[in-house]
Amino acid sequence: MTTQPMLELNNGVRIPQLGFGTFRVDEAQTQRVVETALEVGYRHVDTAAGYYNEAGVGAALRASGLPREEVxxxxKLRNGDQGHDRALRAFEDSRAALGVDVVDLYLIHWPVPAKGLYKETWRALEKLYADGAVRAIGISNFLPEHVEDLLRDAEVTPAVDQIEVHPSFxxxxxxxxxxxxxxVVEAYAPLGQAEDLALPGVVAVAEELGVTPAQVVLRWQLQQGRVALPKSVTPERITTNFDVLGFELxxxxxxxxxxxxxxxxMFPDPRTAQFTQFRD
Structure with a gap:
């Protein structure tokens, strides 16, 4: 398996450019699916408290037998857990669910501007970073106005912004x-929830190269310098999505x-989204 490319974050930490996403992976499937991804060669797994599958991710990591430092x-922090002290407690819950001492990257999942808590929350993440509980901290779904506002008071610049990026958006x-x-920009829903794979331009390039439309889109993401986080629960697709290093566009x-x-x-507008991510 060709070694996958790495990107260097603004604090010197290196991140595998092709990650495995676990959004909407059912708890009961998570361990099996993530174990498959690790067997294929993925060395970057993305989860969130709001996905309710952190325990399965941690179980897969332990079952894989891989050294912790290799993955x-x-x-990510749930929206309903924003605020300084609440964020610190929520992180401990995530760390316990994952069964790890150190999380490589911890993100504020959405800005939730209506609540006005993301700056206070960021101070909590800065504390976790200073304490060595996380190797890097970042944000997700932050639009330019949220980034500008956060940076006015931040002591640590976020390492990443994980946002919706795919060919049609x-x-x-x-x-x-x-x-x-x-x-670094991380692309979630990098395949446009599979809808973008039917776009004529994507199909045409795939036919030219003799690869799948998904491979074309992921290769495009990588060549543009983004981290891409494809998700699948199907072993064959998990494998083919990783096999994007032997060709170029x-x-x-x-x-x-x-x-x-x-x-x-395809996802909510970060300017107005304010769901808590708690289960009913």
């Missing part, structure tokens, strides 16, 4: 705000995918 582990302004501040093929942006979200 980059990300989790590229969020170039949000990407630019993150990279201009020194953050040329300039024209990259331009084809760049031209597919329709500026239509």
């Amino acid at each position: 980059f582990l990300t989790t 590229q969020q170039r302004d949000a990407q630019r705000a993150a990279t201009d501040a020194g953050m 040329d300039e024209a093929q990259m331009a084809t995918l760049d031209g597919l942006d329709s500026d239509v979200r």
Whole structure:
């Protein structure tokens, strides 16, 4: 298996560029699915308290027998746990569920601007970072105005902004705000929840190269310098999604995918989203 590319975060920590996403992976399936991903070669797993599958991710990591330092582990704070003290307690719950001493990357999952707590929450993440409980801290779903506001008072610049990016929704302004501040952009829903795989431009490039549409889109994500977090529960797709290192898109093929942006979200608007992520 070809060694996958790594990116260096703004604090020197290295992150595998191709990660395995676990959004909407059922608790009962999580250990099996993540074990499969680790067997295939993934060394970066992304979860969240709001996914309610952290325990399964941790179980898979232990069952894999891989040294802890070989797997980059990300989790995220639930919206309803924002606030300084509450965030610190929530992190301990996540750390216990995962069964690890140190989390590689911890994110504020959504800005929830209506609550006005993300700056206070960021101070809690800065404390976790200073205490060595996390190797890097970052944000998710933060738009340019949220990034600008957070940076006015932040002592530590976020290492990443994890946002929705796929061919039909590229969020170039949000990407630019993150990279201009020194953050790596992480693309969640990198395949557009599979809907983008049917776009004629994607299909045409896949046929040119003799690869799958998913491989084309993931290769496009990597060549543009983003971390990509594909998710699947099917072993065959988990395997093929990882097999994107043996080919490249040329300039024209990259331009084809760049031209597919329709500026239509598939996920909530971070300006208005304020769900707690707690179960009913």
